[in-house]
Amino acid sequence: MTTRPTRATYQRSAASPSDRVTRRLLACGAIGPPLFLSVIIIEGALRPHYDPVEQMSSALSLSDRGWIQITNFVVTGLSMIAFAVGLRRALPSGRACIAGPLMFSIFGAALIGAGVFVGDPSDGYPPGSPSSPDAATTWHGTMHNAVSTGVFLSLAVACFVFARRYAAKPGQRVWALYCAATGVALPVLQPLLNVLTPGTETGKGLIQKVTIAVGWGWITLLATRLLRRHPEPTQHHLDQDQAPFIA
Numbered sequence: 152m153t154t155r156p157t158r159a160t161y162q163r164s165a166a167s168p169s170d171r172v173t174r175r176l177l178a179c180g181a182i183g184p185p186l187f188l189s190v191i192i193i194e195g196a197l198r199p200h201y202d203p204v205e206q207m208s209s210a211l212s213l214s215d216r217g218w219i220q221i222t223n224f225v226v227t228g229l230s231m232i233a234f235a236v237g238l239r240r241a242l243p244s245g246r247a248c249i250a251g252p253l254m255f256s257i258f259g260a261a262l263i264g265a266g267v268f269v270g271d272p273s274d275g276y277p278p279g280s281p282s283s284p285d286a287a288t289t290w291h292g293t294m295h296n297a298v299s300t301g302v303f304l305s306l307a308v309a310c311f312v313f314a315r316r317y318a319a320k321p322g323q324r325v326w327a328l329y330c331a332a333t334g335v336a337l338p339v340l341q342p343l344l345n346v347l348t349p350g351t352e353t354g355k356g357l358i359q360k361v362t363i364a365v366g367w368g369w370i371t372l373l374a375t376r377l378l379r380r381h382p383e384p385t386q387h388h389l390d391q392d393q394a395p396f397i398a
Contacts, residue, residue: 169240176237180255180374183230184367190223191360200278204357209270209295214277217269224266231259234374241377247316254309261305264298271295274356303337306366310334313373326376333369337362 194211195203201210211220235255242248271292272280314330317323340362 173237173240174378176233177241177374177378179230179237180234181371181378183227183234184370187223187227188360188364188367190219191363194219194223201276202356203360204354206274206276206356207270207359208356208363209265209299210272210274210276212266212269213272221266221269225263228259228262228264228266231255231262231370233259234370235259238377241380245316246319247312250312251309251316254305254312257305258302258309261298261301265295265302268292268294268298270299303362303366306370307334307337310337310366310369330369330373333365337366340365 191208191211195201198211198216211217235252238255239248239252242251268291271289274280310330311334314327314334317327317330340358
Protein backbone atom coordinates (compact mmCIF):
# COMPACT_ATOMS: atom_id res chain seq x y z
CA MET A 152 0.00 0.00 0.00
CA THR A 153 1.35 3.42 -0.95
CA THR A 154 0.55 6.51 1.06
CA ARG A 155 1.47 10.14 0.61
CA PRO A 156 2.82 11.93 3.68
CA THR A 157 1.01 15.00 4.88
CA ARG A 158 2.40 18.50 4.24
CA ALA A 159 3.35 18.79 7.92
CA THR A 160 5.30 15.53 7.75
CA TYR A 161 7.22 16.66 4.67
CA GLN A 162 7.94 20.07 6.20
CA ARG A 163 9.45 18.44 9.26
CA SER A 164 11.68 16.16 7.17
CA ALA A 165 12.68 18.90 4.70
CA ALA A 166 13.73 21.29 7.44
CA SER A 167 15.22 18.67 9.74
CA PRO A 168 17.59 19.74 12.52
CA SER A 169 20.34 17.75 10.78
CA ASP A 170 20.00 19.85 7.61
CA ARG A 171 20.12 23.08 9.58
CA VAL A 172 23.24 21.96 11.44
CA THR A 173 24.95 21.09 8.15
CA ARG A 174 24.16 24.51 6.71
CA ARG A 175 25.51 26.27 9.79
CA LEU A 176 28.72 24.27 9.64
CA LEU A 177 29.14 25.05 5.93
CA ALA A 178 28.48 28.72 6.68
CA CYS A 179 31.60 28.72 8.87
CA GLY A 180 33.57 28.21 5.66
CA ALA A 181 31.86 31.15 4.00
CA ILE A 182 32.21 33.58 6.91
CA GLY A 183 35.50 32.66 8.59
CA PRO A 184 37.98 33.44 5.77
CA PRO A 185 36.78 36.99 4.94
CA LEU A 186 36.67 37.85 8.65
CA PHE A 187 40.26 36.62 9.00
CA LEU A 188 41.43 38.75 6.10
CA SER A 189 39.44 41.76 7.35
CA VAL A 190 41.14 41.60 10.75
CA ILE A 191 44.57 41.44 9.10
CA ILE A 192 43.84 44.43 6.86
CA ILE A 193 42.22 46.60 9.53
CA GLU A 194 44.65 45.74 12.31
CA GLY A 195 47.59 46.12 9.93
CA ALA A 196 46.42 49.60 8.97
CA LEU A 197 45.85 50.69 12.58
CA ARG A 198 48.83 49.05 14.30
CA PRO A 199 51.54 51.61 15.11
CA HIS A 200 54.94 50.93 13.46
CA TYR A 201 53.57 47.99 11.45
CA ASP A 202 54.12 48.07 7.68
CA PRO A 203 51.56 45.79 5.94
CA VAL A 204 53.57 45.90 2.70
CA GLU A 205 56.90 44.83 4.18
CA GLN A 206 55.94 42.80 7.25
CA MET A 207 54.18 39.46 7.49
CA SER A 208 50.71 38.99 8.93
CA SER A 209 52.01 36.80 11.74
CA ALA A 210 53.90 39.80 13.13
CA LEU A 211 50.52 41.15 14.24
CA SER A 212 50.61 38.48 16.98
CA LEU A 213 53.42 40.45 18.65
CA SER A 214 53.29 43.52 20.91
CA ASP A 215 50.66 44.37 23.50
CA ARG A 216 47.93 44.09 20.86
CA GLY A 217 49.09 40.71 19.65
CA TRP A 218 46.10 39.01 21.28
CA ILE A 219 43.92 40.31 18.44
CA GLN A 220 45.75 38.35 15.74
CA ILE A 221 46.23 35.36 18.03
CA THR A 222 42.45 35.26 18.54
CA ASN A 223 42.01 35.70 14.79
CA PHE A 224 44.15 32.62 14.13
CA VAL A 225 42.37 30.47 16.72
CA VAL A 226 38.80 31.50 15.85
CA THR A 227 39.40 31.03 12.12
CA GLY A 228 41.02 27.65 12.78
CA LEU A 229 37.98 26.53 14.77
CA SER A 230 35.67 27.75 12.01
CA MET A 231 37.63 25.71 9.45
CA ILE A 232 37.34 22.57 11.57
CA ALA A 233 33.59 23.20 11.81
CA PHE A 234 33.53 23.64 8.02
CA ALA A 235 35.34 20.30 7.66
CA VAL A 236 32.58 18.63 9.68
CA GLY A 237 30.00 20.31 7.46
CA LEU A 238 31.81 19.06 4.36
CA ARG A 239 31.73 15.49 5.64
CA ARG A 240 27.98 15.78 6.25
CA ALA A 241 27.28 17.48 2.91
CA LEU A 242 29.47 15.08 0.88
CA PRO A 243 28.67 11.60 2.22
CA SER A 244 30.12 9.88 -0.83
CA GLY A 245 32.17 10.43 -3.97
CA ARG A 246 35.55 12.00 -4.57
CA ALA A 247 36.75 14.37 -1.83
CA CYS A 248 34.23 13.02 0.69
CA ILE A 249 37.10 11.91 2.97
CA ALA A 250 40.18 13.79 1.75
CA GLY A 251 38.38 17.15 1.58
CA PRO A 252 37.25 17.25 5.22
CA LEU A 253 40.60 15.81 6.29
CA MET A 254 42.59 18.57 4.58
CA PHE A 255 40.38 21.28 6.05
CA SER A 256 40.73 19.72 9.51
CA ILE A 257 44.51 19.87 9.14
CA PHE A 258 44.24 23.42 7.79
CA GLY A 259 42.15 24.52 10.78
CA ALA A 260 44.44 22.80 13.29
CA ALA A 261 47.48 24.47 11.68
CA LEU A 262 45.82 27.90 11.96
CA ILE A 263 45.17 27.28 15.64
CA GLY A 264 48.81 26.26 16.01
CA ALA A 265 49.91 29.49 14.31
CA GLY A 266 48.05 31.38 17.01
CA VAL A 267 49.23 29.27 19.93
CA PHE A 268 52.89 29.29 18.83
CA VAL A 269 53.71 32.95 18.36
CA GLY A 270 56.43 33.78 15.86
CA ASP A 271 59.65 35.57 16.74
CA PRO A 272 60.15 39.32 16.26
CA SER A 273 61.81 40.09 12.93
CA ASP A 274 61.71 42.48 9.98
CA GLY A 275 62.02 45.38 12.40
CA TYR A 276 58.70 44.71 14.14
CA PRO A 277 58.09 45.39 16.93
CA PRO A 278 60.45 48.39 16.80
CA GLY A 279 63.96 47.39 17.77
CA SER A 280 63.61 43.83 16.49
CA PRO A 281 66.20 42.29 14.13
CA SER A 282 65.74 43.24 10.50
CA SER A 283 66.49 39.69 9.34
CA PRO A 284 63.33 37.73 8.42
CA ASP A 285 64.95 34.33 8.84
CA ALA A 286 66.06 31.99 11.61
CA ALA A 287 63.61 31.73 14.46
CA THR A 288 65.51 31.84 17.74
CA THR A 289 62.90 30.31 20.06
CA TRP A 290 61.11 26.96 20.08
CA HIS A 291 57.72 28.57 19.63
CA GLY A 292 59.05 30.60 16.70
CA THR A 293 60.26 27.39 15.07
CA MET A 294 56.88 25.77 15.71
CA HIS A 295 55.11 28.79 14.24
CA ASN A 296 57.11 28.53 11.03
CA ALA A 297 56.37 24.80 10.81
CA VAL A 298 52.60 25.08 11.29
CA SER A 299 52.46 28.08 8.94
CA THR A 300 53.91 25.86 6.22
CA GLY A 301 51.21 23.33 7.08
CA VAL A 302 48.53 26.00 6.64
CA PHE A 303 49.38 26.69 3.00
CA LEU A 304 50.35 23.12 2.13
CA SER A 305 47.11 21.58 3.43
CA LEU A 306 45.04 24.24 1.66
CA ALA A 307 46.86 23.64 -1.63
CA VAL A 308 46.21 19.90 -1.34
CA ALA A 309 42.53 20.62 -0.59
CA CYS A 310 42.34 22.62 -3.83
CA PHE A 311 43.60 19.66 -5.86
CA VAL A 312 41.30 17.26 -4.01
CA PHE A 313 38.26 19.31 -5.06
CA ALA A 314 39.68 19.86 -8.55
CA ARG A 315 39.63 16.09 -8.95
CA ARG A 316 36.07 15.89 -7.64
CA TYR A 317 34.71 18.53 -10.02
CA ALA A 318 36.71 17.26 -12.99
CA ALA A 319 34.69 14.04 -12.77
CA LYS A 320 31.36 15.88 -12.85
CA PRO A 321 29.73 16.91 -16.14
CA GLY A 322 29.63 20.65 -16.67
CA GLN A 323 32.02 21.39 -13.80
CA ARG A 324 35.22 21.85 -15.80
CA VAL A 325 35.51 25.58 -15.04
CA TRP A 326 35.27 24.94 -11.34
CA ALA A 327 37.79 22.13 -11.56
CA LEU A 328 40.24 24.43 -13.35
CA TYR A 329 39.67 27.16 -10.76
CA CYS A 330 40.42 24.74 -7.93
CA ALA A 331 43.57 23.50 -9.64
CA ALA A 332 44.75 27.04 -10.46
CA THR A 333 44.33 28.07 -6.83
CA GLY A 334 46.25 25.01 -5.71
CA VAL A 335 49.13 25.99 -8.00
CA ALA A 336 49.03 29.66 -7.01
CA LEU A 337 49.33 29.11 -3.26
CA PRO A 338 52.88 27.68 -3.24
CA VAL A 339 54.00 29.73 -6.26
CA LEU A 340 53.06 33.31 -5.35
CA GLN A 341 55.51 33.74 -2.48
CA PRO A 342 58.60 32.35 -4.29
CA LEU A 343 57.58 34.41 -7.31
CA LEU A 344 58.57 37.50 -5.33
CA ASN A 345 62.17 36.32 -5.20
CA VAL A 346 62.18 35.98 -9.00
CA LEU A 347 60.70 39.42 -9.56
CA THR A 348 62.96 41.12 -7.04
CA PRO A 349 66.17 39.06 -6.81
CA GLY A 350 68.32 39.78 -3.79
CA THR A 351 65.55 41.68 -2.01
CA GLU A 352 62.36 40.94 -0.13
CA THR A 353 60.59 44.17 -0.89
CA GLY A 354 56.84 43.86 -0.66
CA LYS A 355 56.86 40.36 0.81
CA GLY A 356 54.15 41.27 3.32
CA LEU A 357 51.88 42.40 0.51
CA ILE A 358 52.57 39.25 -1.51
CA GLN A 359 51.70 37.11 1.51
CA LYS A 360 48.42 38.95 1.96
CA VAL A 361 47.58 38.49 -1.72
CA THR A 362 48.31 34.78 -1.32
CA ILE A 363 46.01 34.64 1.70
CA ALA A 364 43.28 36.45 -0.25
CA VAL A 365 43.57 33.95 -3.12
CA GLY A 366 43.41 30.88 -0.88
CA TRP A 367 40.88 32.12 1.63
CA GLY A 368 38.72 33.49 -1.19
CA TRP A 369 38.59 30.02 -2.72
CA ILE A 370 37.35 28.59 0.59
CA THR A 371 34.58 31.19 0.76
CA LEU A 372 33.45 30.48 -2.80
CA LEU A 373 33.53 26.72 -2.21
CA ALA A 374 31.44 27.04 0.95
CA THR A 375 28.99 29.39 -0.78
CA ARG A 376 28.65 26.95 -3.66
CA LEU A 377 27.86 24.10 -1.29
CA LEU A 378 25.37 26.22 0.62
CA ARG A 379 23.52 26.98 -2.61
CA ARG A 380 23.31 23.28 -3.33
CA HIS A 381 21.85 22.71 0.14
CA PRO A 382 19.22 25.47 0.21
CA GLU A 383 17.16 26.28 3.25
CA PRO A 384 13.68 24.76 2.73
CA THR A 385 11.01 27.39 2.10
CA GLN A 386 7.25 27.39 1.92
CA HIS A 387 7.56 27.88 -1.85
CA HIS A 388 9.41 24.58 -2.16
CA LEU A 389 6.80 22.86 -0.02
CA ASP A 390 3.97 24.23 -2.18
CA GLN A 391 5.40 22.52 -5.25
CA ASP A 392 3.84 19.25 -4.04
CA GLN A 393 7.14 17.41 -4.51
CA ALA A 394 6.90 15.24 -1.43
CA PRO A 395 8.07 11.70 -2.24
CA PHE A 396 5.90 8.64 -1.97
CA ILE A 397 6.75 6.41 0.95
CA ALA A 398 6.19 2.72 0.45
